[in-house]
Amino acid sequence: MTASQLTYLSNPLIFGTEMSARVLQFAPRDMAERVRTQFTLTLPGSKSRAIWALGLFVAVQFADAVQTVIGISRFGPGIEANPLLSFCCTIFGAGTVLVGAKTVAIISGATLHLLSQHLILAALTVACVFGAVVPWALVLNL
Numbered sequence: 001m002t003a004s005q006l007t008y009l010s011n012p013l014i015f016g017t018e019m020s021a022r023v024l025q026f027a028p029r030d031m032a033e034r035v036r037t038q039f040t041l042t043l044p045g046s047k048s049r050a051i052w053a054l055g056l057f058v059a060v061q062f063a064d065a066v067q068t069v070i071g072i073s074r075f076g077p078g079i080e081a082n083p084l085l086s087f088c089c090t091i092f093g094a095g096t097v098l099v100g101a102k103t104v105a106i107i108s109g110a111t112l113h114l115l116s117q118h119l120i121l122a123a124l125t126v127a128c129v130f131g132a133v134v135p136w137a138l139v140l141n142l
Contacts, residue, residue: 054113057125061105064128065098067136074140081135 077089
Protein backbone atom coordinates (compact mmCIF):
# COMPACT_ATOMS: atom_id res chain seq x y z
CA MET A 1 0.00 0.00 0.00
CA THR A 2 1.19 3.46 -0.74
CA ALA A 3 1.10 6.30 1.76
CA SER A 4 -1.84 7.97 0.01
CA GLN A 5 -3.90 4.79 0.30
CA LEU A 6 -3.21 4.60 4.02
CA THR A 7 -4.32 8.15 4.79
CA TYR A 8 -7.51 8.19 2.72
CA LEU A 9 -10.41 5.91 3.41
CA SER A 10 -13.25 5.62 0.94
CA ASN A 11 -15.70 5.38 3.82
CA PRO A 12 -14.11 7.16 6.82
CA LEU A 13 -15.39 6.24 10.26
CA ILE A 14 -16.14 8.63 13.11
CA PHE A 15 -13.65 8.09 15.93
CA GLY A 16 -13.24 4.44 14.99
CA THR A 17 -16.92 3.61 15.55
CA GLU A 18 -19.26 1.75 13.26
CA MET A 19 -20.84 5.07 12.19
CA SER A 20 -19.75 6.44 8.85
CA ALA A 21 -18.70 10.07 8.51
CA ARG A 22 -21.21 10.36 5.68
CA VAL A 23 -24.05 10.73 8.20
CA LEU A 24 -22.66 14.16 9.08
CA GLN A 25 -23.73 15.53 5.72
CA PHE A 26 -27.36 15.22 6.87
CA ALA A 27 -26.78 16.88 10.26
CA PRO A 28 -27.36 20.52 9.15
CA ARG A 29 -30.70 19.66 7.54
CA ASP A 30 -31.82 17.68 10.57
CA MET A 31 -30.75 20.47 12.94
CA ALA A 32 -32.56 23.11 10.89
CA GLU A 33 -35.71 20.98 10.92
CA ARG A 34 -35.50 20.59 14.70
CA VAL A 35 -35.10 24.34 15.22
CA ARG A 36 -37.96 25.09 12.80
CA THR A 37 -40.14 22.60 14.67
CA GLN A 38 -39.45 24.30 18.01
CA PHE A 39 -40.62 27.65 16.62
CA THR A 40 -43.70 26.32 14.82
CA LEU A 41 -44.86 23.83 17.45
CA THR A 42 -48.39 24.53 18.70
CA LEU A 43 -49.72 24.02 22.18
CA PRO A 44 -51.89 20.91 22.68
CA GLY A 45 -55.54 21.60 21.91
CA SER A 46 -54.75 25.11 20.65
CA LYS A 47 -53.60 27.01 17.60
CA SER A 48 -51.20 29.12 19.68
CA ARG A 49 -47.51 28.73 19.08
CA ALA A 50 -45.63 27.10 21.95
CA ILE A 51 -42.81 29.63 21.67
CA TRP A 52 -45.19 32.22 23.14
CA ALA A 53 -45.24 30.28 26.42
CA LEU A 54 -41.47 30.62 26.62
CA GLY A 55 -41.61 34.29 25.60
CA LEU A 56 -44.17 35.05 28.28
CA PHE A 57 -42.09 33.18 30.85
CA VAL A 58 -39.03 35.27 29.96
CA ALA A 59 -41.07 38.50 30.14
CA VAL A 60 -42.41 37.58 33.58
CA GLN A 61 -38.89 36.76 34.79
CA PHE A 62 -37.69 40.14 33.52
CA ALA A 63 -40.58 41.95 35.25
CA ASP A 64 -39.83 40.12 38.49
CA ALA A 65 -36.15 41.06 38.27
CA VAL A 66 -36.93 44.74 37.68
CA GLN A 67 -39.41 44.85 40.55
CA THR A 68 -36.97 43.02 42.82
CA VAL A 69 -34.20 45.53 42.09
CA ILE A 70 -36.58 48.42 42.80
CA GLY A 71 -37.76 46.77 46.03
CA ILE A 72 -34.27 46.01 47.27
CA SER A 73 -33.04 49.51 46.46
CA ARG A 74 -36.04 51.03 48.25
CA PHE A 75 -36.31 48.73 51.30
CA GLY A 76 -33.02 46.81 51.47
CA PRO A 77 -32.23 43.16 50.86
CA GLY A 78 -34.39 42.03 53.78
CA ILE A 79 -37.52 42.67 51.70
CA GLU A 80 -36.69 39.76 49.38
CA ALA A 81 -38.89 36.79 50.32
CA ASN A 82 -36.34 34.19 49.20
CA PRO A 83 -33.83 33.90 52.07
CA LEU A 84 -31.09 32.52 49.83
CA LEU A 85 -31.41 35.43 47.38
CA SER A 86 -31.62 37.90 50.27
CA PHE A 87 -28.41 36.54 51.80
CA CYS A 88 -26.59 36.54 48.46
CA CYS A 89 -27.77 40.10 47.75
CA THR A 90 -26.08 41.32 50.93
CA ILE A 91 -22.81 39.66 49.90
CA PHE A 92 -22.65 40.06 46.11
CA GLY A 93 -25.14 42.84 45.37
CA ALA A 94 -28.65 42.69 44.02
CA GLY A 95 -27.76 43.08 40.35
CA THR A 96 -25.26 40.25 40.24
CA VAL A 97 -27.46 37.84 42.17
CA LEU A 98 -30.58 38.60 40.13
CA VAL A 99 -28.77 38.25 36.81
CA GLY A 100 -27.53 34.83 37.93
CA ALA A 101 -30.89 33.71 39.32
CA LYS A 102 -32.88 34.87 36.31
CA THR A 103 -30.36 33.34 33.91
CA VAL A 104 -30.83 29.98 35.61
CA ALA A 105 -34.62 30.42 35.49
CA ILE A 106 -34.64 31.32 31.79
CA ILE A 107 -32.31 28.45 30.87
CA SER A 108 -34.57 26.10 32.84
CA GLY A 109 -37.63 27.48 31.04
CA ALA A 110 -35.93 27.05 27.66
CA THR A 111 -35.09 23.48 28.60
CA LEU A 112 -38.74 22.81 29.44
CA HIS A 113 -39.71 24.29 26.07
CA LEU A 114 -37.22 22.11 24.22
CA LEU A 115 -38.52 19.06 26.05
CA SER A 116 -42.10 20.05 25.08
CA GLN A 117 -43.17 20.47 28.69
CA HIS A 118 -45.36 23.46 27.86
CA LEU A 119 -47.98 22.86 30.54
CA ILE A 120 -45.31 22.93 33.24
CA LEU A 121 -43.81 26.07 31.71
CA ALA A 122 -47.23 27.77 31.64
CA ALA A 123 -47.92 26.73 35.24
CA LEU A 124 -44.57 28.14 36.38
CA THR A 125 -45.32 31.37 34.54
CA VAL A 126 -48.67 31.75 36.28
CA ALA A 127 -47.07 30.87 39.63
CA CYS A 128 -44.41 33.52 39.10
CA VAL A 129 -47.02 36.13 38.20
CA PHE A 130 -49.12 35.49 41.30
CA GLY A 131 -46.22 34.57 43.60
CA ALA A 132 -43.76 37.32 42.69
CA VAL A 133 -44.94 39.98 40.24
CA VAL A 134 -48.32 40.74 41.84
CA PRO A 135 -46.93 40.85 45.42
CA TRP A 136 -44.10 43.17 44.30
CA ALA A 137 -46.63 45.39 42.54
CA LEU A 138 -48.67 45.63 45.76
CA VAL A 139 -45.61 46.37 47.92
CA LEU A 140 -44.20 48.93 45.49
CA ASN A 141 -47.64 50.49 44.78
CA LEU A 142 -47.25 49.98 41.03
